[in-house]
Amino acid sequence: MSDAAATMTFHPQPQPGPATPWAFPAPERGQLPNGLTVLRCHRPGQQVVAVEINLDAPLEAEPAGLDGVSTIMARALSEGTDKLTAEEFAAELERCGATLDAHADHPGVRISLEVPASRLVKALGLLADALRAPAFPDGEVERLVRNRLDEIPHELANPARRAAMALSAQLFPADSRMSRPRQGTEESVERIDAAAVRAFYEAHVRPVTTTAVVVGDFTGVDLDAALADTLGAWTGSPAAPRQAPPITADDKGRVVIVDRPGAVQTQLLIGRIGADRHDRVWPAQVLGTYCLGGTLTSRLDRVLREEKGYTYGVRAFGQVLRSTPDGTGAAMLAISGSVDTASTGPALDDLWTVLRTLAAEGLTDAERDVAVQNLVGVAPLKYETAAAVAGTLADQVEQHLPDDFQAHLYERLAATGTVEATAAAVSAFPVDRLVTILVGDAAQIEEPVKALGIGEVTVVTG
Amino acid sequence: MPMGHTATQQAGSGGLTATEHRLANGLRVVLSEDHLTPVAAVCLWYDVGSRHEVKGRTGLAHLFEHLMFQGSAQVKGNGHFELVQGAGGSLNGTTSFERTNYFETMPAHQLELALWLEADRMGSLLTALDEESMENQRDVVKNERRQRYDNVPYGTAFEKLTAMAYPDGHPYHHTPIGSMADLDAASLEDARAFFRTYYAPGNAVLSVVGDIDPERTLAWIEKYFGSIPAHDGKQPPRDGTLPDVMGEELREVVREEVPSRALMAAYRLPHDGTREADAADLALTVLGGGESSRLHNRLVRHDRSAVAAGFGLLRLVGAPSLGWLDVKASGGVEVPDIEAAVDDELARFAAEGPTPEEMERAQAQLEREWLDRLATVSGRADELCRFAVLFGDPQLALTAVERVLDITPEEVRAVAEARLHPDNRAALVYEPTAPEAAEADVTAEDAEETETAQ
Numbered sequence: 001m002s003d004a005a006a007t008m009t010f011h012p013q014p015q016p017g018p019a020t021p022w023a024f025p026a027p028e029r030g031q032l033p034n035g036l037t038v039l040r041c042h043r044p045g046q047q048v049v050a051v052e053i054n055l056d057a058p059l060e061a062e063p064a065g066l067d068g069v070s071t072i073m074a075r076a077l078s079e080g081t082d083k084l085t086a087e088e089f090a091a092e093l094e095r096c097g098a099t100l101d102a103h104a105d106h107p108g109v110r111i112s113l114e115v116p117a118s119r120l121v122k123a124l125g126l127l128a129d130a131l132r133a134p135a136f137p138d139g140e141v142e143r144l145v146r147n148r149l150d151e152i153p154h155e156l157a158n159p160a161r162r163a164a165m166a167l168s169a170q171l172f173p174a175d176s177r178m179s180r181p182r183q184g185t186e187e188s189v190e191r192i193d194a195a196a197v198r199a200f201y202e203a204h205v206r207p208v209t210t211t212a213v214v215v216g217d218f219t220g221v222d223l224d225a226a227l228a229d230t231l232g233a234w235t236g237s238p239a240a241p242r243q244a245p246p247i248t249a250d251d252k253g254r255v256v257i258v259d260r261p262g263a264v265q266t267q268l269l270i271g272r273i274g275a276d277r278h279d280r281v282w283p284a285q286v287l288g289t290y291c292l293g294g295t296l297t298s299r300l301d302r303v304l305r306e307e308k309g310y311t312y313g314v315r316a317f318g319q320v321l322r323s324t325p326d327g328t329g330a331a332m333l334a335i336s337g338s339v340d341t342a343s344t345g346p347a348l349d350d351l352w353t354v355l356r357t358l359a360a361e362g363l364t365d366a367e368r369d370v371a372v373q374n375l376v377g378v379a380p381l382k383y384e385t386a387a388a389v390a391g392t393l394a395d396q397v398e399q400h401l402p403d404d405f406q407a408h409l410y411e412r413l414a415a416t417g418t419v420e421a422t423a424a425a426v427s428a429f430p431v432d433r434l435v436t437i438l439v440g441d442a443a444q445i446e447e448p449v450k451a452l453g454i455g456e457v458t459v460v461t462g
Numbered sequence: 463m464p465m466g467h468t469a470t471q472q473a474g475s476g477g478l479t480a481t482e483h484r485l486a487n488g489l490r491v492v493l494s495e496d497h498l499t500p501v502a503a504v505c506l507w508y509d510v511g512s513r514h515e516v517k518g519r520t521g522l523a524h525l526f527e528h529l530m531f532q533g534s535a536q537v538k539g540n541g542h543f544e545l546v547q548g549a550g551g552s553l554n555g556t557t558s559f560e561r562t563n564y565f566e567t568m569p570a571h572q573l574e575l576a577l578w579l580e581a582d583r584m585g586s587l588l589t590a591l592d593e594e595s596m597e598n599q600r601d602v603v604k605n606e607r608r609q610r611y612d613n614v615p616y617g618t619a620f621e622k623l624t625a626m627a628y629p630d631g632h633p634y635h636h637t638p639i640g641s642m643a644d645l646d647a648a649s650l651e652d653a654r655a656f657f658r659t660y661y662a663p664g665n666a667v668l669s670v671v672g673d674i675d676p677e678r679t680l681a682w683i684e685k686y687f688g689s690i691p692a693h694d695g696k697q698p699p700r701d702g703t704l705p706d707v708m709g710e711e712l713r714e715v716v717r718e719e720v721p722s723r724a725l726m727a728a729y730r731l732p733h734d735g736t737r738e739a740d741a742a743d744l745a746l747t748v749l750g751g752g753e754s755s756r757l758h759n760r761l762v763r764h765d766r767s768a769v770a771a772g773f774g775l776l777r778l779v780g781a782p783s784l785g786w787l788d789v790k791a792s793g794g795v796e797v798p799d800i801e802a803a804v805d806d807e808l809a810r811f812a813a814e815g816p817t818p819e820e821m822e823r824a825q826a827q828l829e830r831e832w833l834d835r836l837a838t839v840s841g842r843a844d845e846l847c848r849f850a851v852l853f854g855d856p857q858l859a860l861t862a863v864e865r866v867l868d869i870t871p872e873e874v875r876a877v878a879e880a881r882l883h884p885d886n887r888a889a890l891v892y893e894p895t896a897p898e899a900a901e902a903d904v905t906a907e908d909a910e911e912t913e914t915a916q
Contacts, residue, residue: 008585009689010536014574016549020500020673022569045498048833087763090754091819097826116830143766150769150792153721157615265605265613297543306540309601312609338609370548377550380501381567384838
């Protein structure tokens, strides 16, 4: 509509006003008499309070052959207590307008409660009962096991989840818990019963190794009294210190095609392991990974999406698997996305070209500047809600990081130069040390992928 | 019987206020101050969605939304994304049946940039729109369709249900993503005509929420948007009037490589903006929202016939709203057994209505969902635009939760009796074609709108 354009008055791009200082909130750390650690953070205006519970019950603590017992335990915590049946518990929780989610991962079990502040005390009581006195009724656990078994085919059918399982199986040694699905396999889940769930609970769940993070608007809430009456009433034995085994991975460059005859797209997952948050390189790695594939204006999408139209979007990311101060932790570093089947070969070719160009020429100062401005600038947006703040604080606890880690991360990002970011990105994604998983139609993609020379190509059935 | 179990004194509005303004070219503006966090959200709703598309051009509104990110007179290429992200902001756009929205959340001191960017594309998109962008974004959108719908098990269920619930020729018969054939057929001239018709200041509402100075913000809006010429070429959408109920059960059996049997169904429900729609929301929550719902208790807990069972509500203004049932069967369970149990539960509910406890739970759940939407400046900005565009009054956003809390159990029972029966149902039955697994889950929320960036 050139007529409209001609009559609109154009003005030069405006310049920003002075920024209002913002800092990632500092929590108040304390301990209840039973040893349970509490981090609290008052966020005015946040009427939905977020509570994150960390249980020091890592997946590697699951007994041999019982992969998935931690997941079933996490789910079973809300299936009845010494006061309420499973159905009554669900009803009471929803009567508070609350949501409660629990999941088991490598570092431990996480439980997330969200509830309007006016009903926090009631919901904390329910949460505390679930932790203190779960009933683990035989029938409910058996039902959760059957339900879990029914979920497995749905997960295997999902291209992104299937790719993630294949990558873990490729990267990690078979005796590492990390090589196997977090929520167990059909074979291992079949073996789980209420006795196994209770044994896992008895061995690994106690107040002294539990942390509760509570974030929201506490106006009119007596949080000390509420905590004392709820989580404070939980008793348990002391715990022996836990030793985490080092994480190792085989990242020899290779390609595994998970065959899906007739698939209209190929799901890509290209990964290896690398530095976690305890490593000094972390801020540079965050910056470099963002420049490579953090958004649709990053290097990968500039070519694969905005120039070639091969994909709706490809992302590069670093996701901590387990992070410990002794340096034995690791993060999964990966590139993920999906491309139409016919473009699989050309898209991977371009992707490798992007990585080689990055290694040869490095990032530009302009790219680094924009990345820093985004990563630092979005912090007040990202942490508007109580749930977002609680989630990050709980991640820090789980990864044995200081409570001010995130606050300082922004200063460290701002102090990271182009050279360091380039070095970190290149060492995070070396072209010859990447394991490529392709979930797609092998008959159509195998030959084009072999021709790229990015590693030996194996086809497995879907 | 009053059911005022409110979680907050302000019953969800959190003490919010909003002011309304209108520029000479017809652009409506809604401003709402909140200085707790130094952020500001800009949200722009255009009153155009997939219901405005014509036969043979499904998906055009959404494809066009992508083109809005390809540059305008003063913004080169991907500049919109680059400038917002470089300013520490986040942004996106989405398209649904009834509207297209664009939004930026900015650090408060960068608000003016977002207004400048939105004005530039509202006033001058066509000077930058070219064949290269069109071809590229056509491919991107086709890959979006593959990724979100075609390459996912049950991924096209929502599209199939919509096509059954709204008959051929009805403006809501197709979903916003459109068909591959129509995406291929869309031309640059179609896109230009779409912009000229619908992207007018008088067909949009702009809201700005957060740490703002309203006077200065309004001055910026006047400066950047005020000179965009008014134009009024918009055709009203085709009539979406339909009988309240389908009048018979519609049924389709899909034989595909999916991991398990499934029963999905769509029910025609009252139009959004009515007490009956809020009553329907509560009915669906009691029946199929969360782990204490009747269908979850019956199918997942007691009968153990389902992996998951739930109801979703798609609120619509220009056509009957859609209630969406989604039940994934447990291994070995036949769909007729699930169907009989669902019918049994729905019939009992239509006869007895909710218990006081169920009513309290459902209202508490919907209230929390509302508090969640209001917890961010972008959520508030979007709600203000929604009520301004669809109902002509942004203030209604601030009282929405009170209306839900005002509904009586009898109203909930009545809407269930009138609408949640087999003669008002389009049922979609999935029968897996191979014993081995294929792929996984989709929800109503995923399928009802599409967006520019994932």
